[in-house]
Amino acid sequence: MKFLHTSDLHIGIKLYDYSLYEDQKHILNQIVDIAEREDVDVILLSGDIYDKSVASEEAVSLLDEFISDIYSRGIKVCAISGNHDSADRISFGDRIMDSAGIHFSHTYDGTIKKVVINDKYGDVNIYLFPFIKPTNVRTRYPEDEINNYTEAVSIALRNTDIDFSQRNILLCHQYVAGSITCDSENVTIGGLDNVDSEVFNGFDYVALGHVHSPQIIGGNENIRYSGTPLKYSVSEVRQIKSVIIGEISQKGNISLNKVELTPLRDMITIKGKLSEILDGEFYEKINRECYINIILTDEEENHFAVSEIRKIYPRFLKISYDNTRSNFYSEAEVFSDSSSKTPLELISELYLTQNGMDMTPKQQEALSAMIEEIWEVK
Ligand SMILES: [Mn+2]
Numbered sequence: 316m317k318f319l320h321t322s323d324l325h326i327g328i329k330l331y332d333y334s335l336y337e338d339q340k341h342i343l344n345q346i347v348d349i350a351e352r353e354d355v356d357v358i359l360l361s362g363d364i365y366d367k368s369v370a371s372e373e374a375v376s377l378l379d380e381f382i383s384d385i386y387s388r389g390i391k392v393c394a395i396s397g398n399h400d401s402a403d404r405i406s407f408g409d410r411i412m413d414s415a416g417i418h419f420s421h422t423y424d425g426t427i428k429k430v431v432i433n434d435k436y437g438d439v440n441i442y443l444f445p446f447i448k449p450t451n452v453r454t455r456y457p458e459d460e461i462n463n464y465t466e467a468v469s470i471a472l473r474n475t476d477i478d479f480s481q482r483n484i485l486l487c488h489q490y491v492a493g494s495i496t497c498d499s500e501n502v503t504i505g506g507l508d509n510v511d512s513e514v515f516n517g518f519d520y521v522a523l524g525h526v527h528s529p530q531i532i533g534g535n536e537n538i539r540y541s542g543t544p545l546k547y548s549v550s551e552v553r554q555i556k557s558v559i560i561g562e563i564s565q566k567g568n569i570s571l572n573k574v575e576l577t578p579l580r581d582m583i584t585i586k587g588k589l590s591e592i593l594d595g596e597f598y599e600k601i602n603r604e605c606y607i608n609i610i611l612t613d614e615e616e617n618h619f620a621v622s623e624i625r626k627i628y629p630r631f632l633k634i635s636y637d638n639t640r641s642n643f644y645s646e647a648e649v650f651s652d653s654s655s656k657t658p659l660e661l662i663s664e665l666y667l668t669q670n671g672m673d674m675t676p677k678q679q680e681a682l683s684a685m686i687e688e689i690w691e692v693k
Pocket residue numbers: 323325363397399500525526
């Protein structure tokens with residue numbers, strides 16, 4: 316059984332106000348072509364199908380075209396909803412489409428949809444586990460103690476009838492502890508929504524979505540984020556996007572390969588003085604169809620830079636400066652690493668700075684309750 320794993324399509328997303336419709340159409344066509352060329356049985360879409368829970372008409376019709384194209388080439392689809400999707404809207408018509416080999420997850424109701432694909436070695440079970448918050452699992456299993464995302468995912472899986480002597484693939488859209496994030500995700504400060512990768516023990520392959528950089532988790536080749544098919548933030552400018560092609564024969568025998576994707580328009584960074592990058596000799600060597608991130612090295616910040624740059628680079632994304640001043644600030648402690656601190660620690664530090672004293676235990680308690688409510692950590 317052969318599969319193609321991708322995730323975080325974010326159909327309908329805008330990049331600094333630029334519509335990516337043409338870019339997404341191009342990359343989705345390419346994914347279907349790769350799937351056909353590699354002769355895969357199924358395409359796995361690990362969540363964040365759309366960018367918005369109420370997707371635009373244009374986004375819906377693009378997904379419709381994509382799915383119909385896959386279907387017409389005799390390939391199956393297994394897809395789950397991510398945190399950007401509406402689980403209910405993604406599940407529309409799922410029971411009817413199942414018979415066509417197009418499988419979408421249903422809203423989490425205490426059960427996880429199982430799709431079986433058969434080959435000469437027997438059954439491969441594919442579990443479509445949509446993005447969940449602990450509260451979604453707690454409502455279904457009130458007797459179980461669920462204090463965090465790890466316990467929520469673990470209890471949801473434990474309440475699923477899985478025969479680990481067979482071959483099993485899991486689609487899941489969560490932050491797995493140890494993953495490296497980039498700017499196009501909604502990161503929860505302090506990693507409150509981290510899931511420990513041990514909850515996935517026993518699966519032959521875990522097709523992850525949520526994190527936008529392709530990566531292997533905890534040194535286990537079989538637990539992977541495919542990453543997005545396109546660069547959705549400047550922090551991804553140096554990445555090469557890809558899809559994963561996997562082939563599973565007997566139990567425990569799986570081979571995985573990356574196939575690189577070629578975007579319609581790439582995202583690149585150019586760096587120099589404003590006068591240089593506005594000079595024909597410089598810009599004629601640049602593919603100005605690209606989405607361009609600009610770093611200016613001028614000591615003086617020029618307020619007319621944007622309008623001048625826009626005339627030459629129609630898809631420029633943003634300007635930042637690399638000069639004595641920016642270097643001074645990046646070395647200063649004001650930008651000390653905040654990602655490893657919990658929201659409570661960060662707010663406590665701010666309180667101390669502003670008030671010259673620590674919060675009282677009562678204040679801390681009230682703040683903790685608010686944090687738990689906002690992030691639904693419990
Ligand atoms: Mn995403």
